[in-house]
Amino acid sequence: MTRAAVFDVDGTLVDTNHLHVTTWWEALRQAGHRVPMHAVHRAVGLGSEDLVAHLLGDERDKDEDDRLGAAHKALYGQYFDRLPALKDAGPLLRRLHSDGWTVVLATSASGAELSALRRAIDADDVIAATASSDDVEEGKPAPEPVEHALELAGALAERSVFVGDTVWDMRAGRRAGVRCVGVLCGGIPRADLVEAGAEAVYADPAGLLASLADSPLA
Template sequence: MERAAVFDVDGTLADTNHLHVTCWWEALRQAGHRVSMHDVHRAVGLPSADLVAHLLGGDRDPDRDAELSAAHKALYGQYFDRLAPLPDAGPLLKRLHRDGWTVVLATSAGGAELGALRRAIDADEAITATASADDVEQGKPAPEPVEHALELAGVPAERAVFVGDTVWDMRAGSRAGVRCVGVLCGGIPRADLVEAGADVVYDDPSRLLASLSDSPLA
């Protein structure tokens, strides 16, 4: 039977979370909102509209959400040619592909941003499909992005593993009924990932690759 390895991208395969933090902080600052970088960091991983609502709550004009998202996108776009993969991200995907796993990305990125991330990871031959937040009605922590990834892979939840770096990832994977693997390279504490549903947590893709034989991806 087919098996699916579903991966978040930002903070899981690409070292981009703190770039997102800086760009969201600046976009919010330009719009007159004072939000701490710590709070922004904890919100990274949510779809743009949900991130803004999470950070600003009632202290916002929903009609300006699109402007904030566009400002973040423009600021982040300046880094597209410098995005860096996390250690062994590409080799991990290639190894899983060789081992017979169907590798699918589940990310809120799309268009030029997704292209830049895939160039940084440099493992296109191992990636079967990409499930974007644009393809579903609700992004993480709703289960829909992971469920859509499983549909693309043609694999049931019990034959899949989801790897991510945020509590939103772990909640989405748990709600979709898949085993969840957390990584610490996005900056979220181990205890928070476990509480949100991680079955096991590794430092980064390199450590997961080195421990593959003893992991849920064995």
Template sequence: MSGDGTGRAVLFDVDGTLVDTTYLHTVAWWEALRQAGRRVPMSVIHRTIGMGSDQLLARFLGEDRDPEEAAAVSAAHHTLYAEYWPRLAPLDKAAELLRACADRGWTVVLASSARGDELEAMRRAVGADEAVTAATSSDDVEASKPAPDLVRSALDQARATPDRAVFVGDTVWDVAACERAGVPCVGVLSGGITRRELEEAGAAEVYENPADLLAHLDASLLARHSRGG
């Protein structure tokens, strides 16, 4: 895709969509909160993964949270999660999916609620940067998912309008952000959120994982949308 505003863009979430990190984040947040004396079940934390850390901390520490406590929990999560960076594993066929999209002429942009350094670690794990036109992270926006800022930033990076883009993500927060930005969202189940939850949130299609989407790519919304269908 040319990236001149005349082509089509495919925007990808990364955590849980391209890289198998959802449960690593769950454990890291659970331990960071535990260190602060906050006992939150992992099952509850898992449902918040995909939000930006600002949104997650507001949920668990309260809107009137102590800024010092919030900063300490966030720093602890970052330190704990960073221990996994050398061992991060891409989901099956994630790199091939990005390359297949680029080969079809679609502009590929990554849109992650992760911090910039976390996103770089995941990009190294995927190993398909030659297929990626641009990337945006929580460092680049004022509000993270489910706010639409990241999706809009990715659209700007792709030089595309909402009607000429499709987003691929694994959480209801991705779907919510896309709805607010006017971009259709294709869901994947690789982050542990159920098909029913994604569909009820508004996902246009749902696939098992990147490999499943790749196998059906030319019949998917991504391809139909690129043809104006």
């Protein structure tokens, strides 16, 4: 039976979380919102509308959501040609593929952004499918992105593992019924990832690859 290794992308395979923090902070600043960078950092991993709602609250002018999202996309898009993969991101996916795992991505990114991320990872030949924000009605921490990734892989939740870097990833994976692995390279503390559902936590893709034999992906 198929077993799926499902991966978040931003902050998990590609070192982009702090780019998102800076560009969201600037988009908000340009619109007159003073939001601390540490608050933006904790919201990274949510979809665009959910991130704005999390930071500005339900009393915000919701007509502004699309403008804020577009401003962030334009600012972040300046980095598309130089997004840095985290160490051993590609080799980790290749190793899992060779070990018999079906590798699937589950990300809030889509379109040109997703293409840029995949170029950075440079492992398209072993990525079976991608569940993007275009494919689901609700993003993380709802389970739908992970569940859709499992559908694409044809895998059961109990035979699958989700790797991510935020509490939103861990909550989504837990709700989808998969085992969850956290990585610290997105900047979220180990204790927060564990509390949100991580069964094991590693420094980054290189750390997970080095400890693969003793991990939930063994």
